[in-house]
Amino acid sequence: MFSAAGPPIPGGVVTFRGRRIVAVGDDRGAAGLEDLGNVALLPGLVNAHTHLEFSDLDRPLGQAGIRLDEWIRLLMDRRRSRANCHPEGTRRGLEECIRTGTTTLGEIAQPAWPVDAFEAATIQAVVFLELIAARAESVAPALALAEDHRQVRPSNRWLPGLGPHAPYTVRLELLDRVVALSAARRIPLAFHLAESREELELLATGTGPMADFLRGLETWDPGVAARATRPLDYLRRLAAADRVLVVHGNYLDGEEIAFLAQNQARMTVVYCPRTHAFFGHDHYPLSPMLAAGVPVCLGTDSRASSPDLSILAEMRAVSRKHPAVDPRIVLELATLCGAKALGLEREMGSLEQGKCADLAAVALPDWDSPDPYELLLDSELPVVTTWHNGEQVFPRPESR
Numbered sequence: 545m546f547s548a549a550g551p552p553i554p555g556g557v558v559t560f561r562g563r564r565i566v567a568v569g570d571d572r573g574a575a576g577l578e579d580l581g582n583v584a585l586l587p588g589l590v591n592a593h594t595h596l597e598f599s600d601l602d603r604p605l606g607q608a609g610i611r612l613d614e615w616i617r618l619l620m621d622r623r624r625s626r627a628n629c630h631p632e633g634t635r636r637g638l639e640e641c642i643r644t645g646t647t648t649l650g651e652i653a654q655p656a657w658p659v660d661a662f663e664a665a666t667i668q669a670v671v672f673l674e675l676i677a678a679r680a681e682s683v684a685p686a687l688a689l690a691e692d693h694r695q696v697r698p699s700n701r702w703l704p705g706l707g708p709h710a711p712y713t714v715r716l717e718l719l720d721r722v723v724a725l726s727a728a729r730r731i732p733l734a735f736h737l738a739e740s741r742e743e744l745e746l747l748a749t750g751t752g753p754m755a756d757f758l759r760g761l762e763t764w765d766p767g768v769a770a771r772a773t774r775p776l777d778y779l780r781r782l783a784a785a786d787r788v789l790v791v792h793g794n795y796l797d798g799e800e801i802a803f804l805a806q807n808q809a810r811m812t813v814v815y816c817p818r819t820h821a822f823f824g825h826d827h828y829p830l831s832p833m834l835a836a837g838v839p840v841c842l843g844t845d846s847r848a849s850s851p852d853l854s855i856l857a858e859m860r861a862v863s864r865k866h867p868a869v870d871p872r873i874v875l876e877l878a879t880l881c882g883a884k885a886l887g888l889e890r891e892m893g894s895l896e897q898g899k900c901a902d903l904a905a906v907a908l909p910d911w912d913s914p915d916p917y918e919l920l921l922d923s924e925l926p927v928v929t930t931w932h933n934g935e936q937v938f939p940r941p942e943s944r
Contacts, residue, residue, distance in 0.1 A: 545585040547895035548879040552916040560901035563933035568895050580905050584920050587894050588647025588902030589855040590882025593791050593814040593843025595652050599637030601847040609824040612740040613757035619848055631658035637853060638665040642938050644854040645904030645927035648892055652707050655689055662702045666937040670886045672707035672734040677718045678768040686718055694731060710736040711769050711778055712746055719781055726785035732887055734789040738775040738796045747773045776800045783807045789814050789885055794825045805836040812839040812885035817861040819845040830866050841882035863921040871917035901934035
């Protein structure tokens with residue numbers, strides 16, 4: 545058992561009553577235990593960044609190594625070619641998350657997002673409403689959407705968050721107002737930042753492929769972001785929010801990493817390993833971030849840039865690409881760190897007494913190792929069972 549709250553426990557046992565864990569430990573001699581076989585028990589996995597609307601895609605858009613601006617064009621074409629939000633894609637994505645051991649996620653949703661799909665799903669979500677306002681006249685409507693989303697009464701399935709999209713689509717007036725709303729109402733934010741070199745060039749000089757692409761859009765205004773800026777300028781504004789997920793952070797420099805470390809109580813970076821690899825970005829600065837004390841968690845992004853929605857696969861990708869990172873930390877990135885980023889660490893993210901009974905059982909290979917993490921991370925074996933709030937949600941008991 546890997547609790548994410550201590551060392552692995554061989555033959556570990558988790559006891560839950562109703563929706564809560566009542567005991568965790570090594571109690572193999574107790575009566576009435578269910579033997580799950582050769583599996584690893586993990587906390588329910590946390591996917592801190594998704595765009596589930598694209599979960600009906602069988603493969604990412606474009607070819608590996610595509611530039612971000614070229615990919616965004618394909619994404620926009622995809623949205624135009626179908627009904628808004630595509631509820632079926634979201635439903636498929638929720639089902640896939642549950643099948644792959646995710647019990648908590650951070651979802652970036654469009655206006656008119658399919659609330660019913662989340663109400664029906666056996667998963668906990670923070671739904672970040674995506675906000676875009678490149679033109680001055682778009683700021684007031686975007687703020688109205690933010691207020692409406694904030695005031696919708698959430699269920700026990702989801703909580704509201706706000707997602708001002710990125711530096712090149714959100715005017716500073718809107719960003720500052722949303723940050724103030726976050727601070728006043730304790731609402732988490734998600735903001736795409738330092739995602740590509742083209743973005744850095746756009747911010748610094750207003751030129752380059754991203755600038756050329758955006759100038760061709762009727763909804764874009766070159767004044768959306770001041771020139772001679774950098775991600776640090778946005779981090780300083782975001783630091784006034786109650787809680788912020790800095791999504792991607794592929795090209796954060798040393799000064800920006802230091803700033804994030806100084807503001808670690810409210811700022812977390814979301815690393816999407818396989819999306820990062822799909823675009824062929826430079827080596828991800830994970831080790832420098834962790835060494836500095838920056839909180840980092842994991843996301844899958846969407847099936848438009850990743851082969852699937854498995855956080856277990858993302859963990860294994862991290863282990864391969866960053867062998868110097870302690871595997872214990874790799875597990876935490878996918879569990880407790882994600883729960884903290886979403887403000888849910890008191891309820892989930894680790895197997896501890898009193899927390900929600902969210903668990904994933906992962907099949908283990910038929911060989912032994914002195915390092916239990918090797919069995920989990922150096923394998924391709926899948927999640928075989930998922931529990932959420934003490935209920936087995938994959939496979940459904942009736943489907944056995």
